[in-house]
Amino acid sequence: MEAIIINTGNELLTGETINTNASWIASKLYHIGIKTKRIIVIGDNCEELKRAIEWSMQEKPDILIITGGLGPTHDDRTVECLSKALKTPLKVDREAYKMIVEKYRxxxxxxxxxxxxxxxxxxxxxxxxxxxxxAPGIELKIGKTTIYVLPGVPKEMMGMMEKHVIPKLELETRDIRSITKTVTIDGIPESSIAPILKKIQDTYRGLEVKSHPIGSEQKPKLKIVFRLIGKQSLKPESIVDNAIKKLWELLDEASSS
Amino acid sequence: MEAIIINTGNELLTGETINTNASWIASKLYHIGIKTKRIIVIGDNCEELKRAIEWSMQEKPDILIITGGLGPTHDDRTVECLSKALKTPLKVDREAYKMIVEKYRxxxxxxxxxxxxxxxxxxxxxxxxxxxxxAPGIELKIGKTTIYVLPGVPKEMMGMMEKHVIPKLELETRDIRSITKTVTIDGIPESSIAPILKKIQDTYRGLEVKSHPIGSEQKPKLKIVFRLIGKQSLKPESIVDNAIKKLWELLDEASSS
Known part of the structure; x- marks a missing residue:
């Protein structure tokens, strides 16, 4: 399953607010076996949201999560813009109205x-x-895509994700496992290990092998991340373990040659 | 002037890495008077980068900054993908080659x-x-857009931004000021202040007024951010100051009525 995340809010575009909502959501999705394909950040701007939604829906993702712009102020226009983008009219929803009446009562x-x-x-x-x-969130199905519109305030967004979105998605990804393992290697520059990583990448289909320099080419230290999302029956964890074993073997070979 | 930022890297899409590169760049640009219009995050994937570049170039931004994927490994494919997206062939650049020869020597x-x-x-x-x-960065002009391709490793990206990109852009935005002022208000829920903020927004053209609840509707505390980018000759700072004065006046009126 694939997801796209759209985060709205001018404060994300001035650098004032670091987009921790996106990484929190992506991490939650990843851990239940759902890959995030794109994250799009735009301002409080109807035209931009419309374009971002259209660009996202072209991909027919399983899930589209939109955050921000659900509140009571003039710039909280996500629902209005969503309605324009999807050409679906709005109504005062009976259930949503009840939620709001109760909160203010x-x-x-x-x-x-x-x-x-x-x-x-x-x-x-x-x-x-x-x-x-x-402000209530919104759930909406368009074609194969389930759209979730959530608040931008992190604790509200997290509350809805944990109580509603994740439990629902988990039902659909019960047999999927996502495995991430990391090894750290000292003393080899990234440019030297590159051909070895390529060999591993080519050997294990679907596996992702990625090096992150945490030192420099001069004083090298590398974090190598192995990632695989797959059906539990295909034993993704042992594929990752084999790939790591292979890495050590190839490094041994390289240092002894 | 407007910018679009594209950040590449699977680690940004699994939530492992929080996209501080985007907020750091957006903040640097904002402070010299350049608005970031969009931030797009994609994986280490040529097809996705191509689409993100095409989607961005449709907007004809003044600046397009792309980070990540410049290194020596198999998944560092930004330059190759950029070349496909822009249909410009690649060459081993004499100057870039010299930089690399010297580093490894x-x-x-x-x-x-x-x-x-x-x-x-x-x-x-x-x-x-x-x-x-x-890895050298890349600067490339396509139509009115200057494209900067920078490394994903934060200290390398920051180094290039501070030594090369920002000093260059600053020359073009010398008479532009970006003003951000924040006031904090206790005891008024966001939904109550909404009509007042709308009135201020409608009065001051180009100004952006945005409320951020840092309490709750029950125990309200609001951060109100005023933002304006404008020519120094138009005195953007005094416009912001007037708007803040207006806010206090309208709040006084509301509490005494």
Whole structure:
């Protein structure tokens, strides 16, 4: 299964906010066997969101996660833009409205247009309860793609992911395992190990082998990451273990030749 | 001036690495008056890079910054993919070759195909010296867009940005100021301040006013960010100051009514 993530928010484009939402979501997905194909960051801008959604939907991903812009203010326009991009009209959803009424009743505040706005979702969508804040999330199926629209406030987004999105996706990836193993190698520059890594990459289909220099070519230290997502029945963990064994063998050969 | 940033690397799509390169670059650009329009993160995948470049170039940005995939290994394919995307052939660049020869001569290592590979750049490009590591960066002009291809290793990317890219761009944005001011407000939920912020947004053209809840609707605390990029002669700082004054006035009015 493949996912695309779209994060909205001008603060992500000025560098003020580091996009930890994207890495948190990608990591959660990866651990249940779902690969993130792209992450797209745009501002609070309808035209940009429309283009990002269109560009993403061309790929027919299984999952499209959009964060940010669900709140009550003038620049919280994700739902309105989504509706334009997908050409689906909005309605005040009965269930979403109830969620919002209850939240504000608890804190003794009246309903205003800004508050009711958060109950407007596409006609063919379902609201997702916000376990932390107020604005509901949205779940929507278009073709083979399930779109999840989540808040940009990290604790609200995380709450919805953990309580709703991940448990649901886990049901579909029960037999998939994602394996990541890392080895660290001292004293060999990345440019010297390159042909060896290529040999391993070519031997094990689907495996990903990637070197990350954590020293320099002069004082080399490398982190080598092995990654594989696959069906449990195909034993992805032992494939990764074999590849690591092969790496040590090839390094031994190279140093003795 | 507008920029688009493309960051490549599978580690960014598994959540292992938080994309601090993007926020660091966006912040540097913002401070010299250049707005980042989009950030796109993709894996080590030629087809994806091609699509991301094509999608970006449709916007005719002034600057396109691409990071990652310049090293010596099999998955360092950014230059090869860029050449395919832009249909510009590659050559071993004399200047880039010299940079690499010198680096490896210093550490007494012979030139191998993997090392020479790092000197291959598009025929119409110029190499950028790597002040930290080995692989040169690339500068390339296509239409009105200047493309900078930089390493993914943060200290190498930062070195090239600080020594080469930023000083060059600063020459073109000398009369532009970017102003960001933040005020914190206690005790008002975001949904209550929303109409006030809309009024300010509508009054000051080009200004961006954005609220970030750092408390909750129940125990509200808001960070309100005011942002404006503009010519120094138009006094962007005093526009921001006036908008903040206006905010306090409207809040006073609201609390006394």
């Amino acid at each position: 608890d804190i003794n505040l009246p309903l205003t247009p800004e508050r009711v706005k958060m109950a407007r979702i596409p006609v063919n969508a379902k609201p997702i309860k916000n376990p932390v804040g107020v | 210093d550490i007494n290592l012979p030139l191998t195909p993997e090392r020479v590979k790092m000197a291959r750049i598009p025929v119409n490009a110029k190499p950028i010296k790597n002040p930290v590591g080995v």
